[in-house]
Amino acid sequence: MSGSNYRPWLNNYPKGVPHEIDLDQYPSxxxxxxxxxxxxxxxxxxxxxxxxxxxxxxxxxxxxxxxxxxxxxxxxxxxxxxxxxxxxxxxxxxxxxxxxxxxxxxxxxxxxxxxxxxxxxxxxxxxxxxxxxxxxxxxxxxxxxxxxxxxxxxxxxxxxxxxxxxxxxxxxxxxxxxxxxxxxxxxxxxxxxxxxxxxxxxxxxxxDAGDIAFLQYTGGTTGVAKGAMLTHRNMIANMQQASAWISSDMTEGEEVIVTALPLYHIFALTANCLTFMKIGGHNHLITNPRDMPGFVAELGKIRYTSLTGVNTLFNGLLNTPGFEKLDFSNLRMTLGGGMAVQRSVAERWKRVTGSTLAEAYGLTETSPAVCINPLDISEYNGSIGLPISSTDVTIQSDDGQILPVGETGELCVRGPQVMKGYWNRPEETAKIIDPQGWLHTGDIARMDEKGFFYIVDRKKDMILVSGFNVYPNEIEDVVACMPGILEVAAIGVPDPKSGEAVKLVIVKKDPSLTEEAIRAHCRTELTGYKQPKYIEFRDSLPKSNVGKILRRELREEQAKAG
Missing domain, CATH: 3.40.50.980 (Rossmann fold)
Known part of the structure; x- marks a missing residue:
């Protein structure tokens, strides 16, 4: 039951999605x-x-x-x-x-x-x-x-x-x-x-299918950026996997997708640009999505059927005047990736647009898609979805044992979309891809009995409080549900008693929001060791080029401040 051949997700695939994709339809x-x-x-x-x-x-x-x-x-x-x-x-x-x-x-x-x-x-x-x-x-x-x-x-x-x-x-x-x-x-x-x-x-x-098509650089937030070698086969595989997943919801030659994430990011490159080209889609390129009023004005001119983005993009749109007045009648697919989608954002998105914000999961090293939620789910489910066609996913312990359903460990991936390796870095490649071909993602996750996967957190972002694992995603989800919160990040800071303690860095939506109100909310929703010891208010949070909140920068600032 816990072996790598156990694939409960296949029984829960959307109608018409094949278990395996045709890798030979396009040689390049x-x-x-x-x-x-x-x-x-x-x-x-x-x-x-x-x-x-x-x-x-x-x-x-x-x-x-x-x-x-x-x-x-x-x-x-x-x-x-x-x-x-x-x-x-x-x-x-x-x-x-x-x-x-x-x-x-x-x-x-x-x-x-x-x-x-x-x-x-x-x-x-x-x-x-x-x-x-x-x-x-x-x-x-x-x-x-x-x-x-x-x-x-x-x-x-x-x-x-x-x-x-x-x-x-x-x-x-x-x-x-x-x-x-x-x-x-x-x-x-x-x-x-x-x-x-x-x-x-x-x-x-x-x-040839094995020739490199893209050198996609990654790891810049964790050290020296490395070039993931994505071959023609890797990219074709992921396009076939993604297009098979959305095929029953999309009509060839009729789809209109809004591309606000930059094309230099692997999510937009594969999902928006190449996959939608494969089905004859019409891509609307947004040059500066950070200009939210301008972005909303542009959306008002487009009869779009699909929209992809990261959590901060959806949150930004929801908090931009005029967005709620747009026409969402053609919107059939909203896909979130690149970072965890927060429940509060997903639920508000559904109320405002009528479209379920389906979460997907991937990495630069996997071209990028690994798991996607069925597009027909009625509401946000907190999951990153099911492994896509021709993809194996396991939860493994630190010593490489495959863990059973419900247990927490490192999410590992094997499939035709997994990169050839890092450009000119065989040692770095060997650290992430083991001899059995499993790519070790560094993400902590669990699988339920239906084959849905749930990200608990990044290994390196985990906070250790008195020997207990505290996952920032969980804390952030709880705090983000408060109506007065615009954005929140949770990090671990050194603590003489508990080793580490939880610190919240918050951008207010409601200026009257108090620290005590946040603490009261956390006392209701979180067990003692997960509750924040420190709370800091700021005007903004550090973000990557695609709007992903950079906890690393907050940790580094904290370390410098002592």
């Missing part, structure tokens, strides 16, 4: 793209800031970019190309073009500091980087210290229609002053690259 992402371009040629593919490009236009533009890379920059199969942009139309064009040239895409956070960017360009050996003007100053500052030979620059408005393209770029640069001056000798403009690749044949590279 290239063959998938060609299929999409042909089947959905006249359908809208991507929209941004009022401009829409069809699958046929994406075919033409990405082909032009691929030809430029091969013919003009002499790029070869396997060469790495970095992408340093927010969600603009240039992004899918560049990704598709790079893959069609047989290159490896290195997704790069535009907010990187010079140190972080230098590390990623040197570590990946990127030959080319495509960068938005707003962030080109950072590239200029490190370019001489990296192996990067070619820089392609682009403006936010470059792919918009005339005269909006010119006006947008002028306003961004000269009115809003969002483009710091930079000097990159020999840099090529994106539109010039497309022109230079037009009308020429594209040599088709021989791409």
């Amino acid at each position: 992402i290239l063959s998938l793209l060609e299929s999409c371009f042909e089947r959905f040629r006249h359908r809208p593919a991507f929209s941004n800031m009022g401009r829409t490009i069809s699958y046929g236009e994406l075919d033409t533009l990405s082909r032009q970019f691929a030809v430029f890379l091969v013919n003009e920059l002499n790029c070869s199969k396997g060469d790495r190309i970095a992408m340093m942009m927010p969600n603009v139309l240039q992004y899918p064009i560049a990704i598709c073009g790079a893959l069609r040239a047989g290159m490896v895409v290195v997704n790069t956070n535009p907010m990187y500091t010079a140190r972080e960017l230098r590390h990623q360009l040197v570590d990946s050996g990127a030959k080319v980087i495509v960068v938005l003007d707003n962030f080109a100053e950072t590239v200029a500052s490190v370019n001489k210290d990296t192996p990067t030979e070619h820089v392609v620059t682009t403006g936010i408005g470059d792919m918009l229609s005339f005269p909006k393209s010119v006006i947008t770029n002028f306003v961004v640069k000269h009115v809003k002053k969002m483009v710091p001056p930079y000097d990159i000798p020999g840099a090529v403009r994106f539109r010039d690259a497309l022109r230079r690749g037009a009308g020429k044949p594209l040599p088709k590279p021989e791409v």
